[in-house]
Each structure stands twice: as structure tokens, then as C-alpha cells.
Amino acid sequence: MQITSTTDYAIRIVCYLAAQSQMISTSELSQELSVPSSYIPKITKKLKQAGIIKACEGIKGGYQIAKQPENISLRDVISCTESTMAISRCLEKEGGCSKNYIACCKVHQILMDLQNIYNNRLESVKISDIIRPGKDEYLGKFYVIIKVNLREKDYECIYSHNHDVYEQVKTAESYDDFIKKYAEKYICEADWVNVQKCLASENLTEHLVDGCMEEEIFYRGIIENNATSYVWMKASKYVDVKENTAIITFHNTKVIPNTIVTMEQELRKKEQDVCMELENATINLQDGFLSEFAQDEEKKTYQRDIIHNILNGLLSSKEMTEAAAQLGMKESDTYRVVDFHTITKNVQRKYTKEQLHEVGVIEGELMHLLPDALIYRNMDQIVMIQQVDSDQTELEYQKEMEEIEDVIQRSILYRKKDTDFQIGIGKSVEGYQRLKESYYEASQAIKYIEIIRLVTGDKNKSVVHYSNLGFFQIFGKIDDMTELERCIPDTLKKLYLYDDEHKGELITTLQMYLRNNQSIKKTAGAMFVHYRTISYRLEKIKQISGINFDNANEVLAVSNGLIIYKMLKEIE
Helix, strand or coil: CCCCCCHHHHHHHHHHHHHCCCEECCCCCCHHHHHCCCCHHHHHHHHCCCCCCCCCCCCCCCEEEEECCCCHHHHHHHHHHCCCCCCCCCHCCCCCCCCCCCHHHHHHHHHHHHHHHHHHHHHCCHHHHCCCCCEEECCCHHHHHHHHEECEEEEEEEEEEEHHHHHHHHHHHHHHHHHHHHHHECCCHHHHHHHHHHHHHHCCCCCCECCEEEEEEEEEECCCCEEEEEEEEEEEEEEECCCCEEEEEEEEEECCCCHHHHHHHHHHHHHHHHHHHHHHHHHHHHHHHHHHHHHHHHHHEEEEEEEHHHHHCCCCCHHHHHHHHHHHCCCCCCEEEEEEEEEEEECCCCCCHHHHHHHHHHHHHHHHCCCCHHHEEEEEEEEEEEECCCCCHHHHHHHHHHHHHCCCHHHHHCCCCEEEEEEEEEEEECCCCHHHHHHHHHHHHHHHHHHHHHHHHCCCCCCCHHHHHHHHHHHHCCCHHHHHHHCCCHHHHHHHHHHHCCCCCCCHHHHHHHHCCCCCCHHHHHHHHCCHHHHHHHHHHHHHHHHCCCCCCHHHHHHHHHHHHHHHHHEE
């Protein structure tokens, strides 16, 4: 059916009278509502007969609402002016069907269901709902009807108030895809799962009774694409397996079960309470975290400064005692300083942010492995002060550090990082006053690791105890390292000059020859060349430098010269 102009005018009049709550003249109704004045008496007569309004004649006469607005439904008003409320002729009276198929016509049953929905919908909307201020949550023009063919698995939109729904039907790949897109656009996200589960194609034929089923679900519909505002809506499905048909409807709802209303009220209250609790908790956590973080950072910075000053001898005796007390150290205990270095293997040996982060990771691993030690980090350097057993031998402690180095190296490989992790060990000292001595030795051990690798031939050697440096300890006491150049024999300098000019391998051959106790065969094997090649190079070395390999003192001087030259290169 289609609403007539008379019904349209009747609805306007009733709503206006309900909003004014006083006697209103015909001229005012005509002027305010754009209704022809000659037409008003015809309409008001029908409304008066239905008991919706009352009339008063005379100069001050007019019309006034006769009932409370909440007791007047939209159906009450429409039925006054429309000749029929039926949406189809077959629903008006018996015999309305031209072929008399009412008893077996499935379309008739569907239309009957739609008629009931239509009547109930109009009955549920009260005049008070229409005239109340603000956005109305029940009166949006919202109605969608979808017909699904259960056998063919296809579907069509029979009716939609919104043209966009027709477009969604065209673009959706399937019925389930349409329901998904429809939910995302028109339904609050919190209700997506329930609606899609109820209307999914695989669930349309569940819980059937004699091949039929009727079910409805309430949900929150989005208002004008505003995800924060919603109205209560209802989705219904009517399934008839014998006809292979399912009818799906989406529409506004006024009559909401008490459980839904209660749920909404509790949900809103709970959301408010939770938001308040979260806000308070967040503020408390922020305050607590920031305070704790600031205190922790301040403590770490203070501890780093204390350790730095102790190890570098920057404190007086009194200040040293106070600082040691802050760190829990006693003069009667035995301590040792260990220097950990993380050397980046790139050519520039410059640290990126990622590499510095890796140093921080290693610092954390050391703290985990050595929980009782005092550990602080300075860029790429990590220094540890550890209380040790005075009866522990140097060899035992070195093995302990080698185990630590092995764990860290495996962790570095697991993270696929390119970091050379080195450990320098200082001597054990009694009391904290001599920690500077142990720190000096640990840092010197780190300084000469590359030289030790060169001398021993072990490129992977990463743990060095200062006491094992031997005569290399002398180099640490030389202020001007360039003076060491005088210790390099002139014969060796000639070889370096020749190799630089000819890009030769005489120096490398000489190093391997001396390391293999002047064995041509072993040297050839170590360098993967023919022994005649080694013999030729040795003759060349003798011609250029004049080295006498039979003179033990000269050979020792050359060996030391090779080491000193390497040291000077590393220092550069």
C-alpha cells in the first residue's frame, strides 16, 4: 500500500497537537503544517471519531490532543484515514485471492508474515517517539528484504530503503560475502559475529520444525556512518526448505525485549565503570612507572658514575670509602675487574644504532649470567667488578670467563649479529682501594688481544688474562709507542718496503716460516703452495734483507720485530 496525502496530513496534525498540548485553531494548523484549511475538518473528523483528538467550537475553539502521546500509535492514526492496511488484496478478506490458492500459496504466507511485521512496526511507534527532541532511534527509514534460494545458493534484494544495498548485492561474490559487507557498513563491530553467525548460509537450515524456521536477532545499527552512535535494530530470517527459500529482513525495532534493554543499560554502565577504572589505573601506572623509571635511571646513572670514578682513581680515600659503601663493597674482600669489549667488524669500525643496541643486549645477558657482579656500560665497553674467592687460581678464573665468552658468542651467532666479543681479565686485588690496578690490567689485555692472536695464530682467541701477556706487558709502560720502531731490525724494514712496492707476500711467508720452526714443508702446507715456491721466496728474502736463519739471536730479533710492527699497525 502507499500512504495517501490525507494520511500524511493526519500524521502532521496529530504530532503538532501532541507537541503543543493546548487548543490549536484551524488557521494555525494550516499555516504551520502547510495543510489546506478547507481539508482540515475532513481529517480531524476521522481523528475525533477515533478518539485521538477532541474539538471545541466557538471563537476560541480549535483542536486538542485527546490522549497522552505515548498512548497513540502510528498505526492508530494511519488506520483512521486509510481504507485498508493490507499490503496485498489477498490479505484483505477471504476470497481475496483470484485463484483461491490461499491455503497452499507460499507467497500468501510470506506476505502474511510481512503484513504482521508491518502492523507491529506501526503499532510499536508512538506519537511521543516522533515529537520528542533529538535524534530518534526508532524512526529511521530502514528496511531491507533479502530472498535466498537455498538450492541454487543465490540471492536477491526484494526491497531496500537504501539504494546502496542494491549495489552491494551486485558487487558481493556470494550471499555470505554480502552479509559480511552489510555488517561492516551498517552494524556495530561488537555485533558483527553474532549477526553473521545467525544469518550465515550454512546456518539457515538449522533447527527446522517441519521444514520451516523463524528466528530473529537484535543488534546495534550504525547511525549515519557514525561508529560511536547506534540504534537497536532487528534481523529476522524465515526459512522454508520445501520451497528452498529463505527471507532475510533488516529493520528498526521499537519493542526490545527487557533482556536487551537491561543488557544495554548494564553494558553502558559497565563501559563507564571500566573506562573510569582504566583511566584511574592508567594515571596511577603512568605516575608509578615514570617515578620508578626515573628513580631506576637515576640510580643507574649514579652507580655508573661511582664505578667510573673508582676504576679511574678519581676519588679521595674518604670519597672512595663512601662510594664503596654505596656499592656494598668491603675492604676485606677480594675483587677483580673484567673488561668486555664488543668490536664491530665493519671496515670503518663505527657503531650504528643497531650495533649499540646489540651492546645493550649483551650487557643484559652478562647481568643475567653474573647476577652478583657490579656491571656498567660505557658505549661499546662493558666493565665488571666482581667479588671473587681469594683461593681461586688464575687458570680457574680464566676458564670461568671462557665459558661466559662461549655462551655470549653462541647467543650472538643465534641473533645473526656480526660482533667480535672480547674479554680482558685483570688481576685479583684485596679491597676496593686497588681496583684501579685491576682495571688497568683488564683494559691492557683487551688492547693487545689482536697481537696475541697474531703471535698464537689463533684468530678466534677472545679471552686474555693480563698476566699471560708476558713481555707484552712492557709495551704498556712505554709512553711513546713510535720509539718501538727502533726495535725493528733494518733487515725486516727492507722486506716491508719491498712488499709495499711489489704487493708481495714475503713478510707473510717469513711469519709462517718462523711459526713452523723454519720447516719449508710445513710452511708450504700452511700456505697451500708448492714447497719450491716457499724455497724461492726464502732465497728472495735472504737476497733483500740478508737475514741469517742460522743465527738464533738474529732470528729472535726478526720475530720480535714482526710482532712490534703488527702492534704499531694496530695502534695506528
